[in-house]
Amino acid sequence: MYKIVEKKQLNHQVFLMTIEAPFIAKKVQPGQFIILRIDEFGERIPLTVEDFDCENGTITIVFQAVGFTTQKLASLEIGSFIADCVGPLGCPTEFGSPKKAIVIGGGVGCAIAYPQAKALFNMGVKTDIIAGFRNKDIVILEEEMRKVSHNCYITTDDGSFGEKGFVTDVLKRLIENDDYDLVIAIGPIPMMKFVAKTTEPYGIKTIVSLNPIMIDGTGMCGGCRVNVGGEIKFACVDGPDFDGHKVDFDELSRRNGFYREEEHSCRLGGKNNG
Ligand SMILES: Cc1cc2nc3c(=O)[nH]c(=O)nc-3n(C[C@H](O)[C@H](O)[C@H](O)COP(=O)(O)OP(=O)(O)OC[C@H]3O[C@@H](n4cnc5c(N)ncnc54)[C@H](O)[C@@H]3O)c2cc1C
Numbered sequence: 001m002y003k004i005v006e007k008k009q010l011n012h013q014v015f016l017m018t019i020e021a022p023f024i025a026k027k028v029q030p031g032q033f034i035i036l037r038i039d040e041f042g043e044r045i046p047l048t049v050e051d052f053d054c055e056n057g058t059i060t061i062v063f064q065a066v067g068f069t070t071q072k073l074a075s076l077e078i079g080s081f082i083a084d085c086v087g088p089l090g091c092p093t094e095f096g097s098p099k100k101a102i103v104i105g106g107g108v109g110c111a112i113a114y115p116q117a118k119a120l121f122n123m124g125v126k127t128d129i130i131a132g133f134r135n136k137d138i139v140i141l142e143e144e145m146r147k148v149s150h151n152c153y154i155t156t157d158d159g160s161f162g163e164k165g166f167v168t169d170v171l172k173r174l175i176e177n178d179d180y181d182l183v184i185a186i187g188p189i190p191m192m193k194f195v196a197k198t199t200e201p202y203g204i205k206t207i208v209s210l211n212p213i214m215i216d217g218t219g220m221c222g223g224c225r226v227n228v229g230g231e232i233k234f235a236c237v238d239g240p241d242f243d244g245h246k247v248d249f250d251e252l253s254r255r256n257g258f259y260r261e262e263e264h265s266c267r268l269g270g271k272n273n274g
């Protein structure tokens with residue numbers, strides 16, 4: 001059992017939770033994730049480790065309450081327990097040796113991008129962050145992102161906070177004016193697709209973190225199959241990071257929609273197993 005020791009609501013739908021998980025905290029690296037099950041009847045869901053503290057034996061997750069399981073997780077309070085937490089899963093991010101990097105987060109993707117930015121910043125890399133949100137009410141982790149970047153640009157679709165526009169508007173401006181050698185983008189599939197399209201003509205290495213449907217997280221079920229450069233990869237063991245210039249984002253989008261009807265009916269009715 002894994003005890004919840006901290007809970008914060010970051011916006012109307014996004015929650016931060018710190019969980020006692022000493023073995024995971026000891027081993028986890030940026031880019032890796034866990035699969036948790038709230039109770040013995042629950043489905044398994046993958047969530048990225050946003051932060052970790054080896055000394056206290058804790059890991060922090062940030063999640064958007066979008067459906068049955070994440071809403072149930074959001075209803076748990078400090079002192080409650082989660083039945084299973086498996087991890088760390090997936091490959092740690094391979095940063096290489098960049099000199100100047102741009103880390104891009106879209107919505108709750110900022111929580112997944114944050115550990116990457118923090119790692120690069122601590123490696124001495126010039127790290128700029130671009131964080132995009134629909135509007136000012138859903139901006140999260142602004143202070144944290146500013147602490148681990150040289151410049152942090154915030155965009156909102158409606159201009160209610162930061163710059164009006166999309167992350168790709170700022171990205172284009174930055175890469176036209178400076179020599180960046182790494183871009184990391186994490187967020188909605190269309191955002192990652194257009195970031196990759198923007199950097200491709202400039203030949204800048206672009207890492208994206210993919211979020212296909214995952215079940216076992218160990219490469220056995222094939223649920224997280226993605227097409228990268230014409231090859232089949234399993235995001236849970238080969239990823240979740242991939243070369244953004246090679247990912248078939250349209251196929252990923254189609255596959256993620258397979259269970260939309262079931263997910264919708266669970267939100268209305270309630271599911272109890274996975
Ligand atoms: C490697 C990885 C890391 C992730 N990290 C985060 C994170 O840090 N924070 C966060 O908010 N979300 C993260 N997600 C997405 C998160 O797993 C889903 O939001 C969650 O599973 C939704 O479950 P639900 O029952 O609440 O919603 P549902 O209504 O069941 O689903 C809502 C949407 O979530 C996705 N989803 C549903 N079940 C799964 C599943 N088993 N595996 C993957 N995606 C699923 C689908 O796209 C679906 O349309 C991550 C996904 C992956 C693959």
Ligand code: FES
Binds near residue numbers: 214218221225235237
């Ligand atoms: S989740 Fe089953 S193979 Fe990746």
